[in-house]
Amino acid sequence: MRVQVPDRRQIRVRHLVPAFVVAGMAVVGLVTSAASGDSPRSAAGPPAGAISTPTTPVPAASLARPSASLARPSVRSPITYRTPTAIGQGGALYQTNCSSCHGPAAGGSSVAPSLQGVGAATIDFWVSTGRMPLANAATQATRKVPRFDRQQTLAIVAYVTSQGPNYGPGIPSVDTKSASLPEGESMFVLNCAACHTITGSGDALGNGAYAPNLHEATATQVAEAIRTGPGNMPRFGPGQLSDKQVADVVAYVTGPIKHPDNIGGLGLGGIGPVAEGFVALLFGVGVMMLMAFWLGERA
Template sequence: MRNVLRRRYLVPFALLVGAGVAGMLAFAPSAAQASAPNGARASSGALVSQVSNTSQGIDKPGAPIISYKTLPKSYIAPGEALFAANCASCHGNDAAGTALGPNLLGLGSGTVDFWVSTGRMPLEDASAQATEKPPKFNRLQTLEIAAYVQSLAPGGVGIPTVNFAGASVSSGQVLFTLNCAACHTITGAGDELAFGAYAPSLHIATVQQIVEALRTGPGDMPHFGPGNITNAEARDIALYVHDYIQHPVNRGGFGLGGIGPVGEGFVALLLGVGTLMLVGYWIGDRA
């Protein structure tokens, strides 16, 4: 066994350790993502607790599967002021649209909530696709803007609250694979689509944003009405994305950031080749 300590082992051994550590670092989730509550978009906690106890769109048991928030009338006036200052230049004062931005009438508070809470709006530069960025407004301001637009015209999709009692993560997995994975990939990491569009990562979307996206179909994403995906199915998908994709359970070791079989296989290959080299040297030495 004293041979094991010979200097020639140091090279493959250092390679092995180096590859393993580099692999884990490279594929670990970013610090910002890991430190955000629930791995999801952070919202301003203090304000939210005043506004609603279901800010992440998760309801207590006993409620309907998906219910929609009724926003207080007192939100409309401050929402109108925020809209005039931040949105009207493109969407018009009455939200009926201009050459720079589409008509928002009748889209509902949930559509406005999705675009504002994911940071897509207000648009900064007219790119092919409005991109997610840190939201400009806190939760209360976002709900005020949504209340104002909702007050101008009825209809559209409201801001959902999801009751997870009885939800099934395995049904969610099947539905996600069938309906979402083609664009967002099976790990939810997102992917390039045709014509310069891309399906974003699902790793920071809140439950509310997942259901809003599914029901409203932002940009190039198709919209799924209750005839395609029932409320119970939407709930199962939201559970799967929120619990499984965003918080994978890694039985038996490091998760490597849940980046999927290719990356994980690569790290396994490096570790395996390093180990084989060590064993090979050792056997050669003994002989």
């Protein structure tokens, strides 16, 4: 036999540099998006409204319903936060931080709704999650580091709720000791997973809105959100979810949702096939490509 060795172009490492640069950028993007808790905003469109309105008045009949059981209610309202000193301190904080948009007596203005009567749970939810004071009025309010500590938040709540009669619920105190996780999961799947996804990672909705991820919510905040329905979230009253069911959902959210099993190792943010497919394509197919390069290379 006569052996011919034709000219061949050796694959060198420098030929793969562009691929590595792209892959590196992709990995950085994946890590930063997984690390930031918020789910991505949906495509920008004209903003639905400047600031979300508080809950609208409801007939007294639905609020007159007594709480679930007298023996040991799962969700109770602590009463003693509205003291004169708290109202005074809250008033000062409110005038400095909130009155420019919400008016001097929480009566609202052209850029912000009235807060009179919305109830302690609403105020506490928006302030303790950091959504208020609002960062950007053109998009949905986003959770951020709260500006006030717990005592200051309660003071602001005391002040605003003292501006008139309240029709909204008070701050719930949730007792999850006897909560049922299976029942909580069932209620979560039925009512919450459609918007917040089955892993509680949040997802985009229509018109620039999104359902936030639940991994940073405390038990009180979850119960407040269920009962007051902030923003685009619907409201679940006692006629729909009893106090016991709310405690079950809170137990499920603060348990398996916040601390998922992830027996496969990496949860990748719990956002499903996009992230998982990305990893499979980048690393799995990438390694296969490198192997193919290596196998096909002439000695």
